[in-house]
Amino acid sequence: MSIHVKNNIHWVGQRDWEVRDFHGTEYKTLKGTSYNSYLIREGKNVLIDTVDHKFSYDFIQQLEQEIDLNEIDLIVINHAEEDHAGALSVLMSKIPNTPIYCTENAIDSITGHHHHPEWNFNTVKTGDSIDIGNGKSLVFIETPMLHWPDSMMTYMTEDAVLFSNDAFGQHYCDERLFNDEVEQNELMEQCLRYYANILTPFSPLVTAKIHEVLGFNLPVDMVATSHGVIWRDNPTQIIEKYLEWADEYKEDKITIFYDSMSNNTRMMADGIAQGITEADPNVAVKIFNVSRHDKNEILTHVFGSKGVLVGSSTMNNVMMPKVAGMLEEITGLRFKAKKAGAFGSYGWNGGAVDRIHARLTDAGFFTTVSLKTKWRPDSNALETCREHGRKIAREWALQPLPKQAEAGVTATGSTQPKTVTISRSESEKTDTSHSVTTEQDQKMICTVCQWVYDPEFGEPNQDVEPKTPWYEVPDYFLCPECGIGKEVFEPTE
Numbered sequence: 001m002s003i004h005v006k007n008n009i010h011w012v013g014q015r016d017w018e019v020r021d022f023h024g025t026e027y028k029t030l031k032g033t034s035y036n037s038y039l040i041r042e043g044k045n046v047l048i049d050t051v052d053h054k055f056s057y058d059f060i061q062q063l064e065q066e067i068d069l070n071e072i073d074l075i076v077i078n079h080a081e082e083d084h085a086g087a088l089s090v091l092m093s094k095i096p097n098t099p100i101y102c103t104e105n106a107i108d109s110i111t112g113h114h115h116h117p118e119w120n121f122n123t124v125k126t127g128d129s130i131d132i133g134n135g136k137s138l139v140f141i142e143t144p145m146l147h148w149p150d151s152m153m154t155y156m157t158e159d160a161v162l163f164s165n166d167a168f169g170q171h172y173c174d175e176r177l178f179n180d181e182v183e184q185n186e187l188m189e190q191c192l193r194y195y196a197n198i199l200t201p202f203s204p205l206v207t208a209k210i211h212e213v214l215g216f217n218l219p220v221d222m223v224a225t226s227h228g229v230i231w232r233d234n235p236t237q238i239i240e241k242y243l244e245w246a247d248e249y250k251e252d253k254i255t256i257f258y259d260s261m262s263n264n265t266r267m268m269a270d271g272i273a274q275g276i277t278e279a280d281p282n283v284a285v286k287i288f289n290v291s292r293h294d295k296n297e298i299l300t301h302v303f304g305s306k307g308v309l310v311g312s313s314t315m316n317n318v319m320m321p322k323v324a325g326m327l328e329e330i331t332g333l334r335f336k337a338k339k340a341g342a343f344g345s346y347g348w349n350g351g352a353v354d355r356i357h358a359r360l361t362d363a364g365f366f367t368t369v370s371l372k373t374k375w376r377p378d379s380n381a382l383e384t385c386r387e388h389g390r391k392i393a394r395e396w397a398l399q400p401l402p403k404q405a406e407a408g409v410t411a412t413g414s415t416q417p418k419t420v421t422i423s424r425s426e427s428e429k430t431d432t433s434h435s436v437t438t439e440q441d442q443k444m445i446c447t448v449c450q451w452v453y454d455p456e457f458g459e460p461n462q463d464v465e466p467k468t469p470w471y472e473v474p475d476y477f478l479c480p481e482c483g484i485g486k487e488v489f490e491p492t493e
Contacts, residue, residue, distance in 0.1 A: 009040050016033050016035065019032055038224060055087065059090075099120045101140070104123045108150075147198055182229055188241075193297070194227075195245050220235055252282060252284065253305045254392070255287075256308070259313065275386035276393040290325075306339065308365070319355050323352075331362065343371040343372070356370075357370050441455050
């Protein structure tokens with residue numbers, strides 16, 4: 001069934017209520033999605049995009065009810081992914097000589113998907129246009145890496161409709177087609193989720209391309225997306241939102257996510273969160289267990305946060321797998337101008353926290369002091385977690401709070417990470433001191449069992465006095481835990 005869009009433009013797409021996974025399983029489409037295809041009937045009949053390949057035959061059957069396929073004069077493919085151009089093979093089997101207008105990069109993608117290099121491809125570049133009759137033209141605008149190299153938008157003059165491809169869309173399925181017909185909060189939530197999880201890495205390109213399009217001084221009365229609703233009521237609102245989101249967007253919010261083997265790290269997360277809200281009641285704190293929550297929701301909150309705290313139990317001296325996976329996703333999304341810190345509980349060693357800290361630094365975050373707790377946090381350790389949260393709240397406040405904490409944020413890529421470690425004996429003193437690593441106080445870690453030599457305490461059982469730097473430790477020194485010599489020790493972070 002077609003839906004009238006404007007004048008001689010009709011929607012001939014497909015709703016997909018059931019889809020829950022996109023891009024493999026990387027994006028959860030909790031609200032389904034739509035594949036928006038548009039039929040323009042002017043002096044020339046133009047089809048803009050098709051639908052996902054699994055709906056190919058349904059699409060052709062419905063399209064044939066709208067128009068004799070042989071009367072389609074040209075096909076515009078704004079994007080070659082299967083959810084946009086998936087029905088091309090079936091369509092072109094019926095009208096094999098119909099011209100296809102697309103970018104040069106799209107030819108490679110379309111041929112790679114469909115294996116028909118003989119199709120009648122016509123390459124276009126930014127500013128190229130084609131007359132479709134009745135005083136109207138289609139103007140093409142290349143948008144490489146938004147979010148594929150082949151992407152472009154198509155603008156229809158006179159009707160002032162921008163067929164925007166993936167930009168400004170949402171994975172959002174509703175029986176109603178236009179933005180003023182659906183629930184507004186739900187719509188904007190899906191728009192933000194879509195941007196945060198798909199377009200964030202390309203934010204500098206988003207800003208540049210929007211300004212380029214606006215530079216054409218073309219009126220925009222409607223934005224016809226490839227997924228979700230069409231923007232007909234105040235269509236520039238979503239363009240303004242994109243400019244806001246692309247500009248190192250952050251709210252007064254801190255996101256905490258973790259995974260925990262025995263709930264010890266969860267207890268730390270709760271304590272840290274309590275401390276944050278005690279010090280700054282106005283900040284929003286969101287807590288997620290990565291094993292229980294939708295990862296795209298977590299990433300959306302990270303995108304909107306001023307800072308993120310990542311926690312993990314230590315398993316085999318590394319972080320929990322789901323935390324590692326989330327950090328890999330975050331690294332790829334390239335969030336900007338955000339702060340971060342690591343925390344976690346451990347038993348024999350605390351390697352997970354150190355790895356999280358390093359990963360966050362590599363991902364471009366401004367990293368702050370880490371926090372480790374040995375075994376299950378007792379009341380003193382939990383108070384240290386709360387104090388850690390209070391300090392984070394003061395350090396990360398967007399506006400100065402009444403009580404200021406000492407600075408603990410290091411520049412991105414710092415080689416001087418700081419860690420607060422709470423053990424059973426130390427928790428009784430609630431010691432939260434930390435120092436900058438120097439040659440004199442460089443800690444060394446046994447790469448076999450992860451025991452750490454701390455010059456502050458030395459090793460009295462082997463007559464190594466406190467304050468003894470590693471280079472003065474005798475060569476006969478043996479690791480107290482595994483009994484192996486100095487040659488297996490390396491500097492800690």
